[in-house]
Amino acid sequence: KQEVTQIPAALSVPEGENLVLNCSFTDSAIYNLQWFRQDPGKGLTSLLLIQSSQREQTSGRLNASLDKSSGRSTLYIAASQPGDSATYLCAVWEYGNKLVFGAGTILRVKS
Amino acid sequence: DVKVTQSSRYLVKRTGEKVFLECVQDMDHENMFWYRQDPGLGLRLIYFSYDVKMKEKGDIPEGYSVSREKKERFSLILESASTNQTSMYLCAILPDTYNSPLHFGNGTRLTVT
Numbered sequence: 001k002q003e004v005t006q007i008p009a010a011l012s013v014p015e016g017e018n019l020v021l022n023c024s025f026t027d028s029a030i031y032n033l034q035w036f037r038q039d040p041g042k043g044l045t046s047l048l049l050i051q052s053s054q055r056e057q058t059s060g061r062l063n064a065s066l067d068k069s070s071g072r073s074t075l076y077i078a079a080s081q082p083g084d085s086a087t088y089l090c091a092v093w094e095y096g097n098k099l100v101f102g103a104g105t106i107l108r109v110k111s
Numbered sequence: 112d113v114k115v116t117q118s119s120r121y122l123v124k125r126t127g128e129k130v131f132l133e134c135v136q137d138m139d140h141e142n143m144f145w146y147r148q149d150p151g152l153g154l155r156l157i158y159f160s161y162d163v164k165m166k167e168k169g170d171i172p173e174g175y176s177v178s179r180e181k182k183e184r185f186s187l188i189l190e191s192a193s194t195n196q197t198s199m200y201l202c203a204i205l206p207d208t209y210n211s212p213l214h215f216g217n218g219t220r221l222t223v224t
Contacts, residue, residue: 004153031209041220043115043201044154046212089153093209098169099144103153 002027002094006102013080014110021075021105023090028068031093035064035075038087038104047088048075080109113138113206117216124223130189132219134202142205143185144213145169145177147198154201160185192223 003026013019023033032051036044048057050066050073057064061078077084085108091101118133134143142161146154146169156169158177166177174196178186189196202216 034212036215041218043215043217044203044213046214049210049212051210091154091213097209098156099213101146101154103151 002092002100004090004092004100004102006088006090006105008105009103010106010108012108012110015080015082017080017109019077019080019107021077021088021090021107023073023075023102025071025073025092025100027094028071029095030068031095033064033066033073034091034093034099035062035073036089036091038089040086044089077107080107082109082111085109113140113204113214115202115204115214115216117200117202117219119219120217122219122221124189124192124221126193126223128189128192128223130192130221130223132187132189132200132202132221134185134187134216136183136204138206139182140204140206141182143179144203144205145175145185145187146201146203147171148201148218149198157187192221194223197221197223 005024007022034049035047038044048064050057063076066073087104089104091099114137116135144159145157148154160166160179176188200219203213
């Protein structure tokens with residue numbers, strides 16, 4: 001059974017710092033890995049999708065990498081801002097047509 | 112852009128009530144999903160549907176049922192609400208193949224007392 005783990009569970013950093021969020025998964029039979037952002041009391045917003053054949057994707061200050069063989073992904077946020085404060089979730093789309101989520105990392109960027 | 116609308120942001124129901132949560136899309140997408148989200152547990156799949164009148168159980172279907180009579184609407188039904196069904200419920204749509212991102216509604220926070 002696929003399990004997705006996110007470390008750390010919570011992170012607090014000063015504004016301007018570069019940071020890395022980690023995601024690991026147990027079964028490498030995946031179509032893709034997705035990163036989402038969730039603001040308090042809201043739904044999820046897609047940030048990046050990395051297909052299984054890709055190594056990384058970039059969008060603005062965000063860069064996500066994927067190492068399928070080791071079951072790991074990282075989300076790198078450059079020059080963090082208070083507006084980046086949110087919960088970040090990763091999920092893998094596994095064979096069998098199901099998206100399996102991690103529990104998320106709660107990020108707080110202090111001004 | 113894909114628009115996913117969940118009819119209620121907050122609901123308070125009593126134990127034993129039958130509860131309907133509605134999700135509506137503004138396009139003609141086939142794949143729709145219902146998740147619940149609880150602290151420390153992430154999102155867990157309850158049911159999904161890949162076409163009208165078609166449904167598949169997810170990981171935690173017990174105590175729930177679904178209805179999809181029209182393509183644009185996917186309803187989650189709590190047959191007899193219980194306090195352990197207090198949660199955030201999220202509807203999502205897959206606009207294309209599995210290599211497109213999932214689009215979520217804003218969620219319904221359900222409290223069962």
